[in-house]
Amino acid sequence: MPAAQLSDGVCNLPGGLVLDDGRRLGRAELRPLTGREEEWVTQHAHTPAAQMATKILSTCFVRLEDMPVDSEIAGKLLVGDRDFLILQLRRMTLGDRFAAVFSCPACKLAMDVEFLTQDISIEPRPQSAATYTWRSEDQQRTVRFRLPNGADQEAVADLPVDEAVQVLLERCVIDDGGTPLTLAERSAVIAEMDRLAPQIDLELDLNCPECGHSFTTPFDCTAFFFSEIRAQSRHLMREVHYLALHYHWSEAEILGLQRERRRGYLALLNETLRPN
Numbered sequence: 001m002p003a004a005q006l007s008d009g010v011c012n013l014p015g016g017l018v019l020d021d022g023r024r025l026g027r028a029e030l031r032p033l034t035g036r037e038e039e040w041v042t043q044h045a046h047t048p049a050a051q052m053a054t055k056i057l058s059t060c061f062v063r064l065e066d067m068p069v070d071s072e073i074a075g076k077l078l079v080g081d082r083d084f085l086i087l088q089l090r091r092m093t094l095g096d097r098f099a100a101v102f103s104c105p106a107c108k109l110a111m112d113v114e115f116l117t118q119d120i121s122i123e124p125r126p127q128s129a130a131t132y133t134w135r136s137e138d139q140q141r142t143v144r145f146r147l148p149n150g151a152d153q154e155a156v157a158d159l160p161v162d163e164a165v166q167v168l169l170e171r172c173v174i175d176d177g178g179t180p181l182t183l184a185e186r187s188a189v190i191a192e193m194d195r196l197a198p199q200i201d202l203e204l205d206l207n208c209p210e211c212g213h214s215f216t217t218p219f220d221c222t223a224f225f226f227s228e229i230r231a232q233s234r235h236l237m238r239e240v241h242y243l244a245l246h247y248h249w250s251e252a253e254i255l256g257l258q259r260e261r262r263r264g265y266l267a268l269l270n271e272t273l274r275p276n
């Protein structure tokens with residue numbers, strides 16, 4: 001099953017949310033950010049990306065199958081599904097083209113990198129169950145677990161990496177049979193989680209134009225999207241000002257417009273007020 005976009009705003013989750021009754025919810029409908037969400041992202045610059053993703057997803061979700069999505073449901077979505085949805089929101093709000101700046105680890109020079117949404121690979125893993133069981137090779141040990149979700153991401157957002165992995169594992173292991181996991185068992189369970197979870201490949205293979213050095217760098221699309229919105233926030237106030245000045249709409253009405261619509265009116269104003 002493709003995890004691709006079906007039509008504007010509608011997409012299939014690469015993992016899906018399996019409810020307690022076994023039903024899998026996979027068809028998601030989103031709407032782009034409005035000025036109101038752009039403003040919220042800007043005003044909460046110090047909020048961890050996981051919390052921000054939950055808030056923005058719950059606001060911009062139209063429905064998941066036939067269900068409304070609040071922050072609790074957004075928190076239950078798998079990490080890969082959330083990354084995928086934020087990628088879709090970014091595409092709907094800002095378009096397909098990414099322009100990022102990376103620093104070459106060899107010559108330390110900054111390099112501009114452009115790529116498209118389609119360059120980010122998505123590995124769908126449609127979920128069949130809410131929990132899974134890992135068994136050791138000798139079948140002596142079984143561990144029941146679930147896959148990490150948004151609420152887990154939020155819980156570990158402020159922790160150092162080692163501690164975050166530990167806490168994440170503790171949250172996701174549902175039954176360890178009463179015996180703490182050994183180091184090897186922990187690694188095996190984490191590997192099993194990786195195998196079962198939908199993956200969004202957020203690693204870029206880059207080639208430095210200055211020194212020719214090839215390297216791979218992680219790319220956090222969610223954090224990047226929020227930083228893009230913040231970087232453009234100084235335009236938002238100016239845009240609201242122009243629209244209020246000419247159309248006499250209230251600030252709340254203008255902030256309620258989706259970005260593309262807002263920009264559309266501004267382009268029309270520009271045409272009208274500055275004829276060639």
Ligand SMILES: [Zn+2]
Nearest residue numbers: 104107208211
């Ligand atoms: Zn270089």
